[in-house]
Amino acid sequence: MVAETMKRTRRGATVAVGEAEPKGWLGLAFILPSLLFIALLFLLPLFMAVWMSLHNWPLLGRVRFVGLANYAELLKDFQFWRSLGFTALYTAIVTSAIMAVAMPLALLVDRPLRAAGLFRTIFFLPVVIGFGAASTLWMWLLNPDNGVFAELLRGIGLIDAAPRPLESFWPALGVVVAMVVWKTAGFTMVILLTGLQAIPNDVVEAAKIDGASPLARFRRITLPLMRNSILLALVLNVTSSMLAFDQFFIITQGGPSNMTISAVFSIYLASFSSYRLGYGAAMSFVLLVVLVAISSIQLGFMGKRPEDG
Structure with missing residues (x-):
């Protein structure tokens, strides 16, 4: 038996809201693969690019943190x-x-x-x-x-x-x-x-x-x-x-x-x-x-x- 919670609206009508909550989780489950796809292919590379821009990052050799020095040089x-x-x-x-x-x-x-x-x-x-x-x-x-x-x-x-x-x-x-x-x-x-x-x-x-x-x-x-x-x-x-x-x-x-x-x-x-x-x-x-x-x-x-x- 599905439990329902009766909720009175601002106009006095009574509606069942007990079954509405699972739908939100279901929608999130559907969009989760897309969110992971965006995170892996866009957000993660963007974070890595910003992180690299704050370092002296040669192709070979030691990586050193330089802060905003690259941006100062870029100006x-x-x-x-x-x-x-x-x-x-x-x-x-x-x-x-x-x-x-x-x-x-x-x-x-x-x-x-x-x-x-x-x-x-x-x-x-x-x-x-x-x-x-x-x-x-x-x-x-x-x-x-x-x-x-x-x-x-x-x-x-x-x-x-x-x-x-x-x-x-x-x-x-x-x-x-x-x-x-x-x-x-x-x-x-x-x-x-x-x-x-x-x-x-x-x-x-x-x-x-x-x-x-x-x-x-x-x-x-x-x-x-x-x-x-x-x-x-x-x-x-x-x-x-x-x-x-x-x-x-x-x-x-x-x-x-x-x-x-x-x-x-x-x-x-x-x-x-x-x-x-x-x-x-x-x-x-x-x-x-x-x-x-x-x-x-x-x-x-x-x-x-x-x-x-």
Whole structure:
């Protein structure tokens, strides 16, 4: 026999509450594996990174506690702050470029075309290629001696000497941005396409009946109703761009003159070239704080209703 405790509510009704308590433990049991998973894969590594950042932690040798010395040194590290500034510049450029390419692609494949499915596959196909493989492919294409682009330009007589875009800052950055847009725009297209297909048809038809032009419908209906999809795409692209490493490590190798060293590239150099794991951990923690701040602002916009301004 199940014992029940009768409890009188504020309005005078009597309810049984004896069976409610086990449900709370049952819910905790269901989420416990997820909590353990998060603790093992996120919280524990985060704690270890913070702990390492407080030590002089060479790859080989004695570990010494140094307190905030790594962070004090980091404040005066010109190369790290330059790499962080470059990463912010790269993030702004590549995110804008991806959104500018992905939105027209999403609008194109959302149309009732016979080959819409084929176009979606073609546009999405580069996404399945890893950044390392994609960067290596573009390095081969841009090789000034025997690359496809150089041979093509020489073959049609446009140039005598092959261009070397990786020897100057802006051309090198342009090559990396072009590669990343080619590789990732298809994924952003899918996110935006999901938002497009969630727009009610009757709203669009009503706007057509009212005589709204395609541009007016896009500005006043499509964009506002795609708000969450656009913000989600921005969050994902900004986060991945701030963590960029492979494309700069493989394509530009930090050049010219260390001007294309990203923040993660700088952490790699400190940790695995200078073998200062504690200092690299301090740099990682600062980058994490920057990412959390940026993501919090973006997620705040996602939680804000359009009518709130």
